[in-house]
Amino acid sequence: MAVDNLLAKMTLEEQVALLSGADFWTTVPVPRLKIPKIKVTDGPNGARGAGSLVGGVKSACFPCAISIGSSFDPALARAIGKALAEEAKSKSARVLLAPTVNIHRSGLNGRNFECYSEDPHLTSEMAVGYIEGVQGEGIAATIKHFVGNESEIERFTMSSDIGERALRELYLPPFEAAVKRAGARAIMSSYNRLNGTFTSEHQWLLTQVLRVEWGFDGIVMSDWFGSHSTVASVAAGLDLEMPGPTRDRGEKLVAAVKNGEIDAARIAESAHRILDLIRWTGAFTDVEMRAEVAEDRPEHRALIRRAGAEGTVLLKNNGILPLNKNDTGTIAVLGPNAAEARIMGGGSAQINAHYSVAPLEGIRKALAGSNAIFHVKGVANNRLVKLYRGPVHIEYFNSTDLSGAAVHAEDIDLSERFWMDPISKTFNINAFSARVVFTYTPEADGVHVFGLVSAGRSRLKVGSQQVIENWDNWKRGANYFTAGNDEVRKGVTLEAGVPVQIVAEFRSPIAGDGGLHLNAIRIGVELPLGEAEFEEALKKAQTCDVAIVFAGREGEWDTEGNDLPDLRLPGRQDEFIARVAAVNPKTIVVLQTGGPVEMPWIDNVAAVLQSWYPGQEAGNAIADVLFGFAEPGGRLPQTFPLTLEDNSAITGDPAVYPGKDGHVEYREGVFVGYRHHDTRKIKTLFPFGHGLSYTTFSWGRPKISAEAIGKDGLKVTLNITNTGKRAGADVVQLYVRPLAPKVERPDKELRAFRKIRLAAGEAKQIDLCITLRDLCRFDEEARCFIADAGEYEAVIAASAEDIRHTCRFRLDEDWKLSVGG
Template sequence: MIENILNQMTLEEQVSLLAGADFWTTVPVERLGIPKIKVTDGPNGARGAGSLVAGVKATCFPVAIALGATWNPELVKRMGVSLAGQAKSKGASVLLAPTVNIHRSGLNGRNFECYSEDPLLTASLAVAYIQGVQSGGVAATIKHFAGNESEIERQTMSSDIDERSLREIYLLPFEQAVKKAGVMAVMSSYNRLNGTYTSEHPWLLTDVLRKEWGFDGIVMSDWFGSHSTADTVNAGLDLEMPGPSRDRGEKLVKAVHDGEVKAETVRDAARRILTLLERVGALETAPDLAESSLDLPEDRALIRQIGAEGAVLLKNEGILPLARTSLDSIAVVGPNAGVARVMGGGSAQIAAHYTVSPLQGIRAALSDANSVHHAAGCSNNRLVEVFAGDIEVEYFTGRALEGTPVHTERADKGEFFWFDLPSPDLDPANFSARITGKFVPSDSGEHIFGMTNAGLAKLSIDGKLVVNGYDGWTRGDNYFGTANSEQRQGLELEAGRSYTLTIDYCSPADTADGIHLTAIRFGVEKALGDAAIDEAVARAADCDVALVFVGREGQWDSEGLDLPDMRLPGRQEELIEKVAAVNANTVVVLQTGGPVEMPWLDKVQAVLQIWYTGQELGNAVADVLFGDAEPGGRLPQTFPKSLSDNSAITGNPLVYPGQDGHVRYDEGVFVGYRHHDSHGVEPLFPFGFGLGYTQFSWGEAKASSTVLGEDGITVTVDVTNTGARKGADVVQLYVRPLASAVLRPEKELRAFAKLELAAGETATATLTVTLRDLSFFDVAAKAFRSEAGNYELLIAANAADIRSRIAIVNPAEWLGHVTDPLSEGHSHRSEPGHAQ
């Protein structure tokens, strides 16, 4: 069928398939019955074609690091199945997820959007996610291929990574997604890899992805992430996004006629696009692109379950779980207590059906909501609190706010991200808008107004210019680097008085290469000072227990920028210490997209890391705090004692954050726990760590053999729940080479199993080790090499808690070719001393 269609297509029609029609859809060829299909952002929901901050409501699932903390591929697969239904509700056939870049520095703005520092854990969860999504007839898109471990200058930065590290750490999740899950789409990253943009990297896209791994799906660019015509097509980039095309269309037709691109290369790419349409059923039935809101009770329950399974109990001096009957009063304080921080920022954002804050969840879990006393204490937002209230928006043609508005609409939030403008008469490159609203402060005193804009804007109060985002505008760190840094100005306001806010906005005149967006965000807040901390401390002093909800929010953990450090922003550390000084029963609940330093750790009774757990946040955290659910998570990323303990933070800017357009991965394969183990750097909390509410007893690990053969070795461990309640434990298997011709990590995760056991129940964890699990990548041989010799299998509860050791022998050297399937692999063995 596909070959027949291709035979009927003109060169121009084939070329038309190789770029988007607009931001979210592909180009149809109506003459031949080829429909357009829609793609939608994930990975913690399906947003559809709406803006990042509006649009049709969608189900908001936990972020990827929370999934990583579950160590539960089957649970992640169930989420993938649900996401396929969510994508279809938005008329989408392709979900732009999962994100599988590696937790390298601890500061990556998209750390929350990735699973783990470990490639095996990442790969296992990604495979499950993809299988779930694609079982529902929706294509998954694994991203970002490859080397996108930082947001700093990500559109131009070259990630300089040696091939061994690439193969062992950064490419493994992609390899498994292709070979095990049959992923249908891959998205290239913005950055360069060893000097070449990944969107035009023949070695990456053709030699490795297609020829070695056998990938037969499509490769698409990240949005505005392609930079050429012939180079991208020849390298293997099938789809330029978004549309309309900038580098293809007539330019590509001309490149074929000029001999820069072969006609067969275009035909091959068009074939892959048509194959994708066939796989998602679009060639049989043209998809309905209409969007609807799908809010299912089973999705709500699943989100709540994932939230608990991914919650990591880092410390507990016996205070958790809280006993409802013995508590007369609870202080719920902190900047993340009364606000539902349910997701990170950037392209992962969606308009959730609803959100439940921790304060709401705790009050709902108690029979007497009056026993809960709340105070924010301090703030932690990076940007001024967004304006909320009735807003009128008038749109004009041209950039001068002249003439009669071509469209007028109402809104309730001071943030606009215009993927699509509300009238066909408006040109994204040549329009303006006047935004008007009323603000009535509840308290007198200085209020801070803030605004950031992709485009030019001025904010006035009662006709007086207050924030100037027009004169001297320069690109900053908002909206993926297309907006200026937030401009702020203080103003004394009177309580109860109505003030008129007016924002005059015009679209960007900047036509430089890169991402082109039109967006604005403005807000106002009364700064919290000493009085707010004093109020929170007073509330805590009078209560039986103090729950302090701290962390970050989606303006810190966000695409487009990295974190400045690993400390809690604002005065949160001060708040924790002052609350702990007046209440001996202080519990800290953390919401971050990655590790934080904890200088206050010894002063509190318990620490619970809950990440960003989606729309059921408050209910999930209440389930864990009151013991209705087990905190089932284990850390997917090492928490260092200090930022300087991280392998990428060496003091050399070339290693991080980058210098002169290059960031050099000098640590090689020694990322995360591999670095801490091998260099003797004690972490604050090790990789794989997590406490629970029950106790487990492990039997001695047993191996099917001590000699590794073609079929591998199977290790079994009996685990018994010796406590009084149901719980879950994770058995982790690491491989340790006793000698090697190359420098290798002390140990590496090679298998894991999560067991959920009732009180008194015993179950067996079964773990398999293969020849490739013993290997390192031999660059000269272009193969994974398992040296003959002695190894240890380490059975552990986490990277620092080894429970059993099994000595094994690999009797003969083995080479695993890059083309081998992962499930069994062809063996290429030689006797010791006869290297092949």
């Protein structure tokens, strides 16, 4: 289909129609000209399709981005991208809303788990691999969030105030690589403002940088409800307002053109790009939008399991790992994440996974037939009251007070419902009510806690008693992307084995509720753990040969919409780990978090594994590493500080974090993560790039290809030998250090890396390249990148702190690169 010819046949109204979504997930078709609609889908670790954030058609759940970043393996990212493109096709989607490449400015960002790294080079390499994998299958990737979305606090309005040097050196490079190297077809603007202007209407960002300097020819779409204007956003270069139906475009934009507020040629440019995206995805020749299906592919299962192990980081090991499956003795499997499969973070990254494997299940499979595994939970780590899982009946009313006859009913298997689209063509998603009913049978006597969260108004009855009133007293809080209230809790005494009917009533939000217009309800019920289970777990740890504590967080903590309160493990987990270690010297801690945590017990445990959120094969992947069926292939993509206060964004000044008066100031500039710790000589808990192996490696002395770097760059060559008794992988990292910088610069910066897999006794030569761009800093006055003449070191390291060799070289004269170079 010739896009130019098609565009010429379109009326202004039809062109404008293309610039907004039709609904939550599709673009607007133009039947007269046989222009089809296309579907987009979240997200980074799975293709959810058009279903709810909870429930819906099942999909494969892959490891989260920080786990993929930990692999230091762009080829793995490429394989995952390819598989996710296949998943997108199963949902009849042509655009995948991923990857997320914002930088880990701190460990508190609620979406830290969705992003690859604190380092722009590592982020860029992983993103390029991922995008190539996705787009190689004809699915368009959407790199996000452009730019400065490093926190979830006041995310819809906060201005990220970032100097141009930090933007050019840290925050923009992954997007630049995605455009120039991977040919990304779409970019999503962020919610926040950048230096005072919403990114969705930021002329400098969307036109000057993206299109003029980088040559981007794809589409720019808003984050959902993230556009705020009719003329300014279009003029700045925002092509697509999402979701639909339109709020600020449509008739308003047609009128703006006719009134001379914006040129019709600008509308045509954006419409042309939308048409070109439709053409690129093949939708003109394959117009059918098929029903979404769940495709549980064996090859995807295998890839997820392998990727989970590749991203697992062995932080500490006193020789206890790997465990010998034939001689483990008795094992106490403890902690809140042992029997719960923590496979993903929260927010828009959620999907309805085909299945999930908990670590306890994975261990039992690994030790099939063993009677030596004992499980006690001991402590809890959930932020919200536990969901009820079982039959739930919902009745719907086309009124806001449950009046009239029910117009629809459905049965689901979870006490949470998130409504994105109308349940029928006659149903008003903005003015409805619902009654949610299920029967709960307690397993033990005691005071059970009920929790109620809603985006919209709600109330809860337990039996005949109204327990929670969240209707007239509803207040917007931290849940459901800040469109829901803070959880309201109430204790009710229940008797074991005696069923009780639970009834929740819901109505859609009313004017003045603020935030996004979302509809959701969540009903939790649980009998809280007491001291008896804590003590029972300690006794089991004391009597067993090995204690494995599965600790960390889950998707209610690591989630879009909220930042974390601190870097401590929630609840009593730190105390629990310390007390388990005190009674069992063979204590192994397996952490599942979306970022760094403090570890006050680190000196007293035998081993620590960081397993992040590794997808639906979580328990199998973790067991593979614990028992040595797979190597712990990960290296930290983010610095683990000793304490939160060691982070460069945590200064005690709220203007720097979390923000003040609508602005958050990135005063640390380029000194983020290891750049901060290295340069300021601040001790870490575990440095960037750190990760241990089950085998040993010998690194030969590197050779550098020349004493002076020229236009073709330099090459550093060295030999790596596996000196151990088993196969394994090592990651060689190359940092560049200016020896006499003319301005303040980080001590060193990652410029190349290589993951190398070797059999026992095997040796290989690897090459690492340095370019002139790798020497550069950004000069705000000259508005260009400058490599200063002088002496440099190529630092060959196993982590930011584990330096193995250095090679000196020089640049004989200053070298400059324009921003469009």
